[in-house]
Amino acid sequence: MTSVNATFGEVAAERRIASAPFSHVSIELGHLYMEDFEAGPERLREQFRRVAPWVRSVRASWQDRVPGRRARVSTCFLIDDYFSPFSTPAELVPMVLDAAAESDLTIDYLARESSCAESDGVELARLVEDRLVDDPAPETNGSRPPVKETGWLSNGARSPQVGAVQAMGKAQRWAPPVQNAKRGHSIFVDVELWDEAAGRRTWSCPFLAAVWQLLRLGLLRSEGRLPLRPVPREDAFPGDWDSLPAVVQLNPAATPFSAYTTLSVLSPRFLPVELAVRTILSQVAVDADVLRQVAARSESEGVRLEEELVDRISYVFT
Amino acid sequence: MLVMGEVHTGLLQNSGEIPESSARDVLRLLAGETVRVSRRPIAYAVSPDRLTGVDCRLPAASQSRVRGVGTVVSRSSITGGRVVQGSSYAHVQRSGSDRRLAWSHYLARPGVIEVFGKARAEDLADGFTEDPPADCLDLGAISARFMDTVQASPLLDRRAPFKIARARLRWVARTGEPAIRLTLHSDQVRTLRIVHEGEFTPAVADLCEDLALHDWLLTALLVIIERARVGGRPGPEAAAKLAPAVDHLLHLWMPAARVDDALAPFWESLDRRPGFTRQWQSLVDRVRDQVAVNTLALLSATADAGRRRQ
Incomplete structure (x- = not known):
């Protein structure tokens, strides 16, 4: 008898990773906080007027990268309903859409910031927190668990505590913090990820922004599935934020929400926030299978992505 | 590298x-x-x-x-x-x-x-x-x-x-x-x-884990048999000391259960020399024989006691 090649599989033993559809670039047209809203619609119109030329320019540059095909560019807009909820979707969304239209901008997707913390029972922020792999200081050999300041993340070694008395009884002198990957001199960054009051955790703005970037880059999975899928808009917008889906697809003809790269057009006042976001994202370990999946997908259409995920994110501060 | x-x-x-x-x-x-x-x-x-x-x-x-x-x-x-x-x-x-x-x-x-x-x-x-x-x-x-x-x-x-x-x-x-x-x-x-x-590929790490598991099983069984001091103490006591092996270990021997086909020859060569499975089997036989001998002794003792009562 010839030998028989048997194959046996068990579904629970195999890893399945859903794949996301991808645009070439996801452009964030703006990020609306209560103070912007309170400043009136003119502030919003001005923001869109500043953003419009950059959108045209990014679209044109992607069109050059994929000659003969259509550049897939999707736009999104984030509303803060987490830190200080304000107004209602029914009142706010039409106003935002009108202001964008005045600058010939189409908002493809609208997202709620609180969905970066939790949405549909999936705690996205926890998911990302669990995937932080701390940037190790030199002489970290694994013999001890990583030194952590609960709720904080840095890019180096913190200063020893001033005034702490060592075993020999000598007070420790101040020493500077050191960036792990410094070039000559340190730029030490220490980011607060969350705080807790009365047993309730509040995620920091940079942490939620890091989750937001990962969502737009299509790099998050929960139990192998995509954690958030955009939901097509209904005719009328609801009267409270909780009734609005996490990500609403406003434009039926839009290219996919997630994209190989992202661009955020922001006011320079967000610069420190984005430095914190990059500090966090440099320490997020994205699933190796997901990384491979996205790389294979982009290469199949001739797009070569940057290996490091922070290099897939770009900004215009204007 | x-x-x-x-x-x-x-x-x-x-x-x-x-x-x-x-x-x-x-x-x-x-x-x-x-x-x-x-x-x-x-x-x-x-x-x-x-x-x-x-x-x-x-x-x-x-x-x-x-x-x-x-x-x-x-x-x-x-x-x-x-x-x-x-x-x-x-x-x-x-x-x-x-x-x-x-x-x-x-x-x-x-x-x-x-x-x-x-x-x-x-x-x-x-x-x-x-x-x-x-x-x-x-x-x-x-x-x-x-x-x-x-x-x-x-x-x-x-x-x-x-x-x-x-x-x-x-x-x-x-x-x-x-x-x-x-x-x-x-x-x-x-x-x-x-x-x-x-x-x-990660399959090599799987192979190492599988070898580590079986090496540990073998070591554990050896230790249990050694602790039982078969022959050095009354049969029932020795048999009782061997019981954990029967309850918890003997069924776990499953060499190369999750090892990639391409790497199976590595397991097979270690199984030829030093002969993991051979040693395991001889130890298992020893444990079972001890338990069987002890059971027989108990049975015959019970039968003797029964005859004396009649």
């Missing part, structure tokens, strides 16, 4: 074997990630992979200073609801740079440690399989933590049926003409050197 890893194996700190549902909960080390479970030919559950960042000296037999930066991949697993393993490994590669890069560079290559300067694979392999100095990469400590995390789970009752030391197996894998060498150092430490064809 090479892959280095360390597997710790021990008895799960629980009175009985745990069911699949508990194994899933115990091994849920990462939010939003499924614990993989297989049931054939033996129950096996494995946690998601996690990474640990390191920036330290790598052990070199020549004592030369080799610095490596990158991440170590680790996971915990439970076999047969009874045996727990903590396993870590890292792929050592030459760095394209002469200085440390941004951390995001290393996270884009999960499980890779990049070394600077002129490191030689052979030197590192020798350094790692000998006793590595304390300030060097400590995969053992990382694996121990992954095992401890499981052992500390509140779902376990911490009443193990017998005491047995955990075993440590350090391994290095390289590409070349296929070869395997297993060395027993002390009671608890083994080293394994594998040369395999083609690129390294």
Whole structure:
């Protein structure tokens, strides 16, 4: 008898990773906080007027990268309903859409910031927190668990505590913090990820922004599935934020929400926030299978992505 | 250049074997990630992979200073609801740079440690399989933590049926003409050197974990038999001392259960010499014979007592 090649599989033993559809670039047209809203619609119109030329320019540059095909560019807009909820979707969304239209901008997707913390029972922020792999200081050999300041993340070694008395009884002198990957001199960054009051955790703005970037880059999975899928808009917008889906697809003809790269057009006042976001994202370990999946997908259409995920994110501060 | 890893194996700190549902909960080390479970030919559950960042000296037999930066991949697993393993490994590669890069560079290559300067694979392999100095990469400590995390789970009752030391197996894998060498150092430490064809795949780490598991089983059974002092004490006492082996270990022997077909010859060659399965089978026979002899003795004693009463 010839030998028989048997194959046996068990579904629970195999890893399945859903794949996301991808645009070439996801452009964030703006990020609306209560103070912007309170400043009136003119502030919003001005923001869109500043953003419009950059959108045209990014679209044109992607069109050059994929000659003969259509550049897939999707736009999104984030509303803060987490830190200080304000107004209602029914009142706010039409106003935002009108202001964008005045600058010939189409908002493809609208997202709620609180969905970066939790949405549909999936705690996205926890998911990302669990995937932080701390940037190790030199002489970290694994013999001890990583030194952590609960709720904080840095890019180096913190200063020893001033005034702490060592075993020999000598007070420790101040020493500077050191960036792990410094070039000559340190730029030490220490980011607060969350705080807790009365047993309730509040995620920091940079942490939620890091989750937001990962969502737009299509790099998050929960139990192998995509954690958030955009939901097509209904005719009328609801009267409270909780009734609005996490990500609403406003434009039926839009290219996919997630994209190989992202661009955020922001006011320079967000610069420190984005430095914190990059500090966090440099320490997020994205699933190796997901990384491979996205790389294979982009290469199949001739797009070569940057290996490091922070290099897939770009900004215009204007 | 090479892959280095360390597997710790021990008895799960629980009175009985745990069911699949508990194994899933115990091994849920990462939010939003499924614990993989297989049931054939033996129950096996494995946690998601996690990474640990390191920036330290790598052990070199020549004592030369080799610095490596990158991440170590680790996971915990439970076999047969009874045996727990903590396993870590890292792929050592030459760095394209002469200085440390941004951390995001290393996270884009999960499980890779990049070394600077002129490191030689052979030197590192020798350094790692000998006793590595304390300030060097400590995969053992990382694996121990992954095992401890499981052992500390509140779902376990911490009443193990017998005491047995955990075993440590350090391994290095390289590409070349296929070869395997297993060395027993002390009671608890083994080293394994594998040369395999083609690129390294996680299947090689699976093979090392499987070998570590079976080496531990064999050691545990030997220890139990030794403790029973067969022939040195009354039969019923010796048989009672052997009972934990029957209850908890004998059914777990399942060589190469999850080993990739391409790597099965490695197991087979170790099974020829030193002959793992041969030794296991002879020990199992010994345990069963002891239990049988004791049962017969008990039966005949009962029969004698019965006849005397008549």
